[in-house]
Amino acid sequence: MRLALWLMPNKPSVARVYINDIACLASGAKAYVAPKGKGVVLTVSDPSIAGEVQAALVEAGIMKATDTLAKVPFARFESRVQVPGKPGGNTAKPRAAARSMPGTRDGEASALDLSSIPVPDPVVLRIDHREPEALFAAFKGLTNVTVERVELPLGDIEINGKYIIERKCCTETTGRTDFEASVVDESKRLFFQSEKLRLEEGIVPIILLEGNAHENSCGMLVQAVDGMLSYLLTIQKMNVLTTYNLSHTVYFLLKLAAHDRSGLGYEPPLRGKKPRQQQDQLIFVLEGLPGVSAGTARKLAVRFGSLAGLVAASEEELLLIPGMGPKRVAQVRAVLFGEGSS
Structure with missing residues (x-):
């Protein structure tokens, strides 16, 4: 069993001790005690297991089987609150307060x-x-x-x-x-x-x-x-x-x-970080052509060696490249030469 202390933000007099890591609590279910009079009141998100939660408190030695929650002091639960990695002690920071500390996302x-x-x-x-x-x-x-x-x-x-x-x-x-x-x-x-x-x-x-x-x-x-x-x-x-x-x-x-x-105030890049090596730079550029995958771009780069080589290639030469069918060749040439564009 693990106990966690929570204090209400801006009103630390409102406190709870959450009861965690017990078998009867399903994933997402919650159980906690809050001070009431000289004792505590137990709240469980699934009231049908309240008896099992109380039995777990007895098994953990926090209360006796003969105790009633109305007479168990809240300080007894606070004294069992643990700091992760340090057994015992009540020096754990409240959850809400801890989350709002500098260095946290909150x-x-x-x-x-x-x-x-x-x-x-x-x-x-x-x-x-x-x-x-x-x-x-x-x-x-x-x-x-x-x-x-x-x-x-x-x-x-x-x-x-x-x-x-x-x-x-x-x-x-x-x-x-x-x-x-x-x-x-x-x-x-x-x-x-x-x-x-x-x-x-x-x-x-x-x-x-x-x-x-x-x-x-x-x-x-x-x-x-x-x-x-x-x-x-x-x-x-x-x-x-x-x-x-x-x-x-x-x-x-x-x-x-x-x-x-x-708007954003700047023009976001269409693609990620640009490569430094010349061959990779050519492949990066070719991948931006319509319908050209990374694999096809690499084949074009190896075959033609440069953009100038690609521009000089005939339609028949482009069709010899695996992955370059008539439709894709037409799309690429439209980008390179403005063919078919209005």
């Missing part, structure tokens, strides 16, 4: 600099008034960026009048995440919201998951999360994107808005 996403995104043309972000204040504040003072606080009839964020984004928070909480609640609560909000997005014409619909939907769902199993994501993609035809946290969401929204208005 920490890297939190430190993204909006000023590094060129915005040469004006962009407009319309954000629903119910979204967090930090989302509005993040865009203040940016050149060519207009943010409007509105009541959106559809989605949470609208970018340049084209992209409609439904934002679902998946960060750790003491209960269900926003994403999980929108799937399993009686209202089934996400089903309704995605249907409205699907039926709206002239927009690009996006479901944005902010945080780790799989790890931070306290009731949905991994396969249930996968099922919902598959439904959004295949049935509802949504674009599903993910970010690490709110800071990352802000960065992504601005980059999306800038790319929509101004």
